Amino acid sequence: MVRIGAFLVGLFFSGWLLISFLFGAAAFVSDPPQATVEHEFHRDPKHVSFSFEGPFGKYDRRQLQRGFQVFKEVCSACHSLKFVAFRDLQQLGYSEAEVKAIAKQWAIKTPDVDPKTGxxxxxxxxxxxxxxxPFANNVAAAAANNNAIPPDLSLMTKARHHGSAYVYSLLTGFQPQPAELLKEFPDAKTPEGLHYNPYFANLNLAMAPPLTADGQVTYGDGTKPTVDQMAQDVAAFLTWTAEPKLENRHRAGVATVLFLLIATALAYMAYQNIWAEKKKAV
Incomplete structure (x- = not known):
């Protein structure tokens, strides 16, 4: 009796799911989803190569230092790195003395409490x-940025699909709205105070183009600071802030794969050796 009841309950739910599926399919065919401006004009990130890609990838320390310089001179006016400490910069090749100097000369002071007065x-x-x-609180951040709060960039490349390429594409993707967009979607004109960028989710963002001209930052290693180069460098730096242990993971992954291959080969040879006599007997 219990089995019959369970069968009937299962049959009921299966039938209900089938009916729901059929109604949904019919609705999709009769009234398909309408095209939106985001689906029509949003672009996937540009293709760009970085040294840290792939299972054997490693960070280019010189590029990371250039990226940090771009962040310091351009991005830090609005964006924070709340999960990164100044001493972490030693991983980029800076000495302890250089890190102390960078911290002391930072444009923004650190909040504190006077131990004598409280x-x-x-x-x-x-x-x-x-x-x-860079701002005391979110209210101050919004007031200075057209009511938009600049996000923290510590983990930005992990929070976005194809994070490194996304940051690079976003920084180099500002452009006027295409005429075909306004022709197809007359109401989709970029609102005043926002900026069109096909690599952003809804095509319009409050951030103005931060990298506006070649030579905006002067690199100490002699690299030519084109907009494209600066965008690649800061994207690499933000990848490091999100994944500072990436090289360790790569090394551990390669070692693990090699171990598993060797262990598999040894296990197979042991199997052959142990069962060799048994197979002959059979």
Whole structure:
């Protein structure tokens, strides 16, 4: 009796799912989803190659230092790196003295409390501090950026599909709205105060083009600071902030694969040796 009841319950739910599927398919055919401006004009990230891609990829320390320079001189005015400490920069090849100097000379002071009076104050950052936020709070950030709060960039390349390429594409993707877009979607004109970028999810974002001309940053290693180069460098730097242990993972992955291959070969040879006599007997 219990089995019959269970069968009937299962049959009921299976039938209900089938009916729902048929109704959904009929609705899709009779009233297909309408094309939207985002689906029509949103673009996948551009193809760009980085040294850290692939199972054997490694960070280019010189590129990371250039990317940090771009962040410091261009991006840090609006964006934060709340999960990165100044002392982490030693992983990029900076010495301890250089890291101390970078922290002390940082344009934004670190909030503190006066131990004598208990009043709020500020001080120069030290290597143990995380990068300070450029704004006191979200209200101040929104007021300075057309009511948009600039996101923290520490994990940005992990938060976006094809993160490194996404950052590069976004920084180099600002352009006027295509005439065909306005012709097909007259109401999709970019609102005043926003900027058209086909690599952004809804095509319009509050951030103005941050990299506007070649030579905006002067590289100390002699690399020509074109917009394309600066975008690649800061994308690489933000990949490092999100995955500082990427090279360790690559090394561990290669070692694990080699171990598994050797273990598999040994196991197979042991199998052949142990069962050789049994097979002959059979």
């Amino acid at each position: 009043e709020a104050s500020t001080r120069d950052p030290v290597p143990a501090d995380h990068f300070p936020k």
